[in-house]
Amino acid sequence: MQRQRIVRFVDIDETVFHTTAHIKIRAEDGTLQKELSNQQWNVYPRENIIAKTETADFAEFSSAQKFFDESIPVAPMVEMLREWSYEMRTDPKHFRDMVVFVTARGDFDDREKLLDAFRRQLICIDDKEHFYISRTGNLSPDTRINGIHLSVAQRKKVEYLHYLMAEMPAVAELYEDDPKNIQDFLELKKEMPAIEYRAFLVKDNTITQVEN
Numbered sequence: 131m132q133r134q135r136i137v138r139f140v141d142i143d144e145t146v147f148h149t150t151a152h153i154k155i156r157a158e159d160g161t162l163q164k165e166l167s168n169q170q171w172n173v174y175p176r177e178n179i180i181a182k183t184e185t186a187d188f189a190e191f192s193s194a195q196k197f198f199d200e201s202i203p204v205a206p207m208v209e210m211l212r213e214w215s216y217e218m219r220t221d222p223k224h225f226r227d228m229v230v231f232v233t234a235r236g237d238f239d240d241r242e243k244l245l246d247a248f249r250r251q252l253i254c255i256d257d258k259e260h261f262y263i264s265r266t267g268n269l270s271p272d273t274r275i276n277g278i279h280l281s282v283a284q285r286k287k288v289e290y291l292h293y294l295m296a297e298m299p300a301v302a303e304l305y306e307d308d309p310k311n312i313q314d315f316l317e318l319k320k321e322m323p324a325i326e327y328r329a330f331l332v333k334d335n336t337i338t339q340v341e342n
């Protein structure tokens with residue numbers, strides 16, 4: 131008998147935590163031009179950056195201390211993570227579920243400090259059988275795969291696909307604050323129709339299922 135298996139993808143910035151890191155856009159001579167939030171960066175035109183007349187500075191995103199000190203939990207999301215975390219360790223029906231945090235960030239400078247931010251919310255991030263962190267590192271101005279320039283959403287999609295092909299779950303869920311990523315995720319059903327897809331928009335401290 132096929133046992134239930136759910137793979138849940140969970141974004142971090144503005145989904146699990148309200149975070150404060152900004153991208154600094156600098157002119158060629160290094161002068162600061164603007165500071166963008168994660169969400170503003172997602173839609174920021176890349177032309178000048180690709181042409182190298184502007185640079186994007188992501189230093190704040192690698193600071194685990196800043197993340198630990200300044201992030202504010204999104205209460206309903208943190209509650210669900212605690213519940214899943216308990217369920218996956220104690221209920222045989224959920225032993226084969228997993229949670230993958232898919233973040234656009236690259237490496238943090240202190241992994242333990244990063245994990246502490248989750249531990250402090252009683253999320254059992256050290257349960258390595260059930261929790262994974264996937265850093266797509268796509269907060270870089272010009273990431274390519276096979277020479278093709280990929281957007282933030284596209285790079286996350288590659289990551290979802292990677293896990294789904296490896297795990298072949300019955301159900302795939304996504305929790306995200308960026309509607310573009312949600313649309314891309316739902317399009318995966320064209321590629322892998324055997325999986326049931328459920329997407330949830332996290333906004334203003336509420337979680338709403340998106341029509342499929």
Ligand SMILES: [Mg+2]
Nearest residue numbers: 141143144307
């Ligand atoms: Mg986000």
